[in-house]
Amino acid sequence: MSTLTNQTEKMSRVRELVIELNHHRHLYYNENAPIISDAEFDKLFDELTTLEKETGLILSNSPTQNVGAPVISSLPVVQHDTPLLSLDKTKEPEDVVKFVGEFDALLMLKLDGLTVNIKYNNGELIQASTRGDGHEGEEITHNARVFLGVPLKIPHKGYLSLTGEAYILNKDFEHLKATIVGSDGKPYKNSRNLAAGSARQHDAGECAKRRVRLSIFGILDGTSLKAVEYINNSNPVIVDINSKSSMLNYLFNIGFDVVHFHKLNNNVIDLIPRLEAYAKEHGIPIDGLVTTYDDVTYSKSLGRTGHHYRDGLAFKFEDDTVETMLRSVTWKVTRTGLLSCTANFDTVEIDGTDVSNASLHNIKFIEGLNLKIGDRITVSKRNMIIPHVETNLDSDKPLTSSEQTVVINICPCCGYSLATINNEDGEPSLYCENKTCADRILRQFEHFVSKKAMDISGLSTATLKKFIEVGLLNSKIDVFSLGEHEDTIVKIDKFGKKAFERLVNAIKESQTTTMEKFIISMDIPMLGRHASAILCKAFDYDINKIRDAAIENYDFTTLEDFGEILQQNICNWFKLESNINQWNQISKLLTFKTAKIQQTITDNPFTGKIIVATGSFETFTRDSVNEQITALGAKAGSSVSKKTDYVIIGEKAGSKKEKAESLGITILTEAKFREMAGL
Numbered sequence: 001m002s003t004l005t006n007q008t009e010k011m012s013r014v015r016e017l018v019i020e021l022n023h024h025r026h027l028y029y030n031e032n033a034p035i036i037s038d039a040e041f042d043k044l045f046d047e048l049t050t051l052e053k054e055t056g057l058i059l060s061n062s063p064t065q066n067v068g069a070p071v072i073s074s075l076p077v078v079q080h081d082t083p084l085l086s087l088d089k090t091k092e093p094e095d096v097v098k099f100v101g102e103f104d105a106l107l108m109l110k111l112d113g114l115t116v117n118i119k120y121n122n123g124e125l126i127q128a129s130t131r132g133d134g135h136e137g138e139e140i141t142h143n144a145r146v147f148l149g150v151p152l153k154i155p156h157k158g159y160l161s162l163t164g165e166a167y168i169l170n171k172d173f174e175h176l177k178a179t180i181v182g183s184d185g186k187p188y189k190n191s192r193n194l195a196a197g198s199a200r201q202h203d204a205g206e207c208a209k210r211r212v213r214l215s216i217f218g219i220l221d222g223t224s225l226k227a228v229e230y231i232n233n234s235n236p237v238i239v240d241i242n243s244k245s246s247m248l249n250y251l252f253n254i255g256f257d258v259v260h261f262h263k264l265n266n267n268v269i270d271l272i273p274r275l276e277a278y279a280k281e282h283g284i285p286i287d288g289l290v291t292t293y294d295d296v297t298y299s300k301s302l303g304r305t306g307h308h309y310r311d312g313l314a315f316k317f318e319d320d321t322v323e324t325m326l327r328s329v330t331w332k333v334t335r336t337g338l339l340s341c342t343a344n345f346d347t348v349e350i351d352g353t354d355v356s357n358a359s360l361h362n363i364k365f366i367e368g369l370n371l372k373i374g375d376r377i378t379v380s381k382r383n384m385i386i387p388h389v390e391t392n393l394d395s396d397k398p399l400t401s402s403e404q405t406v407v408i409n410i411c412p413c414c415g416y417s418l419a420t421i422n423n424e425d426g427e428p429s430l431y432c433e434n435k436t437c438a439d440r441i442l443r444q445f446e447h448f449v450s451k452k453a454m455d456i457s458g459l460s461t462a463t464l465k466k467f468i469e470v471g472l473l474n475s476k477i478d479v480f481s482l483g484e485h486e487d488t489i490v491k492i493d494k495f496g497k498k499a500f501e502r503l504v505n506a507i508k509e510s511q512t513t514t515m516e517k518f519i520i521s522m523d524i525p526m527l528g529r530h531a532s533a534i535l536c537k538a539f540d541y542d543i544n545k546i547r548d549a550a551i552e553n554y555d556f557t558t559l560e561d562f563g564e565i566l567q568q569n570i571c572n573w574f575k576l577e578s579n580i581n582q583w584n585q586i587s588k589l590l591t592f593k594t595a596k597i598q599q600t601i602t603d604n605p606f607t608g609k610i611i612v613a614t615g616s617f618e619t620f621t622r623d624s625v626n627e628q629i630t631a632l633g634a635k636a637g638s639s640v641s642k643k644t645d646y647v648i649i650g651e652k653a654g655s656k657k658e659k660a661e662s663l664g665i666t667i668l669t670e671a672k673f674r675e676m677a678g679l
Contacts, residue, residue: 010055011155011255014062017048021063056123056155057255061148075138075200078129082220084115084163085134085304087290087314088675096291097268099313103293106245107271108217108261109279110288110314113167114196116214118144120160123153130199140199146208147199149215149257156254161221164214165259168195170283172211180210189349191285217259217290219247242296260284263294272315288316321378321390322348328373329360331412331430335443336525338423339430341366341406343377343389350381358387361654362427363407363420370395371406386615386651386669413439427655442468444523448476452529452621453521456510458503466492476521477585480507512591515541522583525569530626530636534559543587550574561638605676607633612640614657615650617670625673632677640665648673 021044027034034041045063052058058065090096096107115131128144130137144150147166154160168176173191180194181187188194198210222241240246245263252258260278262271272289279286292312293299299311324345332340341360348355358379360366369392371377376393399405408430409418416434423429432440445464449456456479459467467473470492472485482489483504490497519532527535538559539545549556550570556562573579611634613625620628625648626636637644640659647660648668660667668676 007055007155008253010051011057011253014048014051014055014057014059014255017044017051018059018062021045021048022061025063052153056153057151058153059255060145060150060152062152065152075140075202077136078117078127078132078139079136080117080129080132080134081161083134083304084117084131084137084220085309086675087309087312089288089314089316089672091316093269093272093315096272096289096313096315100264100268100291103298104295105264105291105293106261107264107268107275107289107291108259109275109284109286110290110316111165111167111215111217111259112190112192112285112287113165114192114199116140116144116164116166116199117220118150118162118164118214118216120154120156120162122157122159123155125150125152138200142204143199143201143207143212144214146204146212148211148213151255154254154256159221160219162216162251162256163218163220164216164257166195166199166212166214167191167285168198168210168212170285173285176210189354213257215257215259216248216251217261219244219251222247244292244294244296244299264291276317288314290314320350321380322350323376323378323393324348326371326373326375326377326406329371329406330357331408333411333413333432333437333439333443335440335447335523337432337435337437337440338421339411339418339432343371345377345379348379350379350387353381355379355381355387358389359651360389360406362423362429364428366406372397372399373406386649386653411437413437423654438468445473445476445479447523448521449479452624453517453523454479454510454513455517456503457506458499459506463495466495476582480511480586480589482507511589512593515543515592518543518587518590518592519546521586522573522579524573526566526638527570528626529624530630530638531561531566534561541592543592547574547580547583551580563639566638604632604678606646609634609645610637610643611635611646611648612637612644612656612660613648613650614640615653617648617650619670619674620650628677646673 021041024034024036024041024044048062049064052062052064090099099105116128117131117137118128119126125141125145127139128141128150129139132138145152168191170191173188173194176194177187182193182197188197194210195212198207198212201207201210239250245261248258248261260275262275264271268291275289276286278284290312293302299309302310304310324347326343326345328344330342330344332342334340342357343360344357346356360371369377369389371389371392372394375395375397378390378393380388380390382388410416411418411432411434414432414434414437416432416437418430419433420428421431434440442461442465445459445468446461448454449459449464459479464473467482467489470488472478472482472488486497486500489495489500489503515536516529516532519535520528535546535556539549551574553571556567556570557564574583606629611629613620613629613636617625629636634645640647640656640663642663644660644663644665646666646668647656648670649657650670657667
């Protein structure tokens, strides 16, 4: 037992000597102010050399290692043996408590850096790679050899595959950021970006200057970890290979830096601020905390989705708010005549990205903030995704002669006086009543040719605008006769004969479509993919039956999810003879194919739930997210009520999000929805 005790004490002494000798080297070479003699330094150096041979532990920053800093031409791709997936996320401490339940669990720092897989075999570092997309990453072995906290050799026989976070301490980032720029020639905005950029350096010598550290937080493959015994504070300890905490402690004792963690015992709420304070005190960059079950067997039994493992939960901190100044607002006319409004402010950095604008949802929101051009405002990224104006620091200040109000009264496109009406969420919004407003007409054509409607490629906004200006497009039916105007079209700037031929082919292809897409293209307010599918099914996919029912004031509220407002919208639309003619003329040009029936995925948390999607999304259209909701075995709702189980929010989520908050309904970001659905 004494031999084991000596071994552990020797490894601890190795750590001490590396720190001490590096400190003296810094004083000697960088400060020209040594505090020990050369003989004393050599004595410590010789002691370290001896101990490294006896223990088998050699740290990457050991002064005994004149490690070469190779330069490579490219970063090879590495296929991960075990996927490096993400974690489910929450911002509510109560969710962490609920997740832990009665199980033994750990709460650890969520380091803000780059996830890395590092492998050892028979004590030798053999490979390191980035997380990448979770299934394959880039090999960075050459750089890992100069990471702080990475042992080049360890006193452990067998194979180990570990996962950790490469990061840079706050104090080091503050020192480095003034002298190092990214590939774009600009300074790094935060330590995370610098750590990620440094880990991917082709020149390991350059990486070594960046003081990148690696702390281990997981064991991917510890098959060589049997009942290992080591000494801690003179007491023998047997490594419990079914306990994450036991294995992490073992890794620390054989030379690794390990992410700071605590074991939980009904003290989640108390530990959260303690761990935050620890990170702040030690200058460790974190963006939250992670809880994970200690029992390895139980963790593995939970499995994973396509995106994350189910045995862990990331607790994200509240959104940061940053002060900036409102410089202007941009009003745009939509295809319905309603105006959208965007705040433009001095660029600020939030969560590592530059933000310079955010939606101002409606008049009520604007007036509630009492916004004026030139006001100091605070901005956040809601759920770390959507830019949002939070407060107006100058809301109490009166309007001066040099300031401008935000709300306008004249259409920015056609100059007509604006009215105030309620939007589909019941919120007051500005409205241009001029049905010939150029922007309004352009947006209507954009919708008609969009992917979710007639799906005609080659008709960009710029092209549509040109066609409208030269008189080729006056109504939607004109789109199908564009092939008759070759002489005019090929003379338009940047629109040659080949582009014309591609456009004609795209129009022909669009004439074979689904009945749902045709109905969407007609742009009846609030009649989207979900409602149009219900409509088609209810009337046996007969386009004329749908038209006749609307003309005869059929009670559409008898259909699932059709409320009074949608009923009124349909009937009002068909009261206009021009709309009926458009319906008849265009439908006769089309061949309707059977809509694709999606297979329902039942192994997910959304089966049987009612889900409402609101706002605009990065990877979904509003209709495609509803299609995905249906495919998951859930019901895509159109309005928020007490029966709603989830609300998925995108940019410009509006009042549906606020109603969900007031009713205590679970709100999901697009990323969260995809994680839970395993997409």
